[in-house]
Amino acid sequence: MPPLRIALASLATGLACLALATLLAPQTAPIVMMxxxxPPATITAPPVDTTRLIAIIAARPLFRPDRRPVAAVIQGDADLPRLSGILFGPQVAVAIFTPGSGATRLVTKGERIGAYRLSAITADTVTLTGPGVTLRLTPRFAGSNAAPPPASQTPALQTPLFQMPGRH
Structure with a gap:
């Protein structure tokens, strides 16, 4: 016999013996540790006040570029006249108050209007400080509690000289 056949026969015999030994060996079950x-995790989240969250979200106007909440309309003194306009520029800052009856009054920073003192004037708001309260007012249309559209929606000058609700 050639040597290659002898090597292959020896290999086949060895593999057959290995297979026979594996089959005849006693079988032991593997030990599996379960x-x-x-217990399922119990997660308790604190209760969420969805009403408060909805109010916060709704206060931020969707289509306003700065997404800042619109100041709430504060019902001030009945004696406080309506802010009907603001005259604002580099040399002048005047708030125009119109009472229900009587003459229109022009008020500058530091002057008093009723129980309030005018503490600040900007192109679109007037800030009044009074007995324990600070009011931030925007001009109102006559006979309405509705505010004019935000300045970002109306064409505006870089330094507005005069702003009157309803007039562009």
């Missing part, structure tokens, strides 16, 4: 039952 983990103890893990």
């Amino acid at each position: 983990p103890a039952a893990i």
